[in-house]
Amino acid sequence: MAPTLSVITIVYNNVQDIERTILSVVKQSYPHMEYIIVDGASTDGTLQVIERYQKYIHRLISEPDKGIYDAMNKGLRQATGDYVLFMNSGDEIYAAETVKNVFSSASNADIYYGETEMIDQDGKSLGRRRHRAPKAFTWKSFKYGMSISHQAIYIKRSLTVPYDLRYQLSADIDWILKAAKKASYIVNTHQYVAKYLVGGMSKKRHWQSLKERFQIFTKYYGFLPNVLHHGIIAFHLAWYYLLHRRTND
Template structure:
């Protein structure tokens, strides 16, 4: 089973090497690694090119943002399974892809997902948040549930049949895509009960009231675009679920986070 991993990056020279190494050091051998760069000017391109043919496909050109770059990568992918890993982030250990493929083969699922941890941007041993996705049950989206996007590996046919990221959704494009795949079109899911992704804290934040209200509006549009109706409390349960992520500790927290 070939797995296509897509990294999108723009001026990510500070951390992109950690991301690349975490993929190249995976124990699973049949990985097609695709990097889509938004015409970086900080040395990112030179770093990527230094890996030569270890990067299966590389493009550096202007894009319309994060999700446009992801869509480019998806269109380039030839693997049966597609995963996404942003340039600031890395896999928790070198068996993530091996474990994921074994899960697909054991369960014949359409998509597989796991857990994520967020760490300090400078000190990756300093935990800031633990996203435990937990097992999926039917209609869980109505109760504010969603898996961590970067922990989500999907069969390529899902993108081919149900579409890629909507560029008009801004920060809610990942939520809308998973709502479309899972809740609307009933993709068969399996949960990997382990931390698979390490994310550096930062990026688009919904921590302020203004950002949360904006995100709530985008989430509501995601349901409307798919002809779906949430409960009156669904879109407020979604951010409330995140509160426990700042309190709960992941298993084996004391073991060192590896970046390759």
């Protein structure tokens, strides 16, 4: 039997981007999907855009929330699919055949993942995400940074737990790692599966995001190894920007 996928979109006052996200979901060729949208009581016209696609939406919640991960927990509680995928407002499933291709890549994986393309506010490509998805993924793979974006990972719903609301910006890392520790079969689909809109809240509150990530990685990998890993991250980041600057000169 073909697996079912619950796609969950979180949105609040993002009338300029929500339609691109919705269209990337409803245009999928894969038939075994349910679509859940959690809106934080938007006042800018977002809800009116969503309502234009009501026939494709299985469940719509529109009410105030306590932040993005509270909203994501609401969506997770509504999900009934075998797998869950978070595709939040502004992000997109890569192409119309993507979900079909993901599930065709292997049978009954605990987690499927792939590559991510970055896009700007106009939906134009900015190239591959700086962190390339690892060839093989385990819960240890994030020790040098979040190498798979949240939008590019399909997780068996039975492995998921609610997001930890102690983290305001990086709970998705903790959530993925918890599932990955329980997973025994993780599949790299070797394809682009998502488009990620740059400039989200974690970028706007970058220092808080970094502190939360350090706390999470310390919990999973230990304090001293985490300090060493961050030193390596800093070196590679500096080298990346040096090369990038030379290329642009």
